[in-house]
Amino acid sequence: MDSSCIKASFLNAMWQQVRTKEASQNCARYFPLSNGRYEVKPGLIPFGSDLGNGIADRRVFQIDDNFADYREAKLLARAERLSKYYQTCNYSTAVASAIARLISYRLTQEYPHLFGVEKLARGQMAFYSRLRCDS
Numbered sequence: 001m002d003s004s005c006i007k008a009s010f011l012n013a014m015w016q017q018v019r020t021k022e023a024s025q026n027c028a029r030y031f032p033l034s035n036g037r038y039e040v041k042p043g044l045i046p047f048g049s050d051l052g053n054g055i056a057d058r059r060v061f062q063i064d065d066n067f068a069d070y071r072e073a074k075l076l077a078r079a080e081r082l083s084k085y086y087q088t089c090n091y092s093t094a095v096a097s098a099i100a101r102l103i104s105y106r107l108t109q110e111y112p113h114l115f116g117v118e119k120l121a122r123g124q125m126a127f128y129s130r131l132r133c134d135s
Contacts, residue, residue: 025065026064027062027064027065028053028062059110060106060110061103061107061111071132100127104127114131115127115128115130116130
């Protein structure tokens with residue numbers, strides 16, 4: 001069996017291990033059928049609207065009991081081929097920096113017990129995660 005088949009088999013096995021929301025205890029639940037009909041349309045609603053998920057509805061990033069499973073699946077997908085799952089198009093370093101600042105700001109505001117930021121010299125910063133001891 002060649003390495004691509006082994007990798008595909010491993011990824012398939014991993015996807016089967018990620019728990020669904022039905023099998024999870026502590027995760028937000030969303031159901032798209034608000035009027036009894038399935039419609040394909042932009043379902044844009046104001047951020048922070050109450051969808052019955054408590055504080056999770058007011059968070060940009062939702063970290064729940066499935067975090068470890070989903071993180072592992074993301075790492076496997078990235079290892080398979082990053083360009084398949086991550087793409088950018090024509091944005092500058094300034095935009096990339098602004099996005100990184102927004103993400104780090106939201107994570108540290110929404111989960112101060114899990115994430116931290118340290119301001120460094122020359123406007124740089126270090127981002128810390130207590131979830132996996134990453135930075």
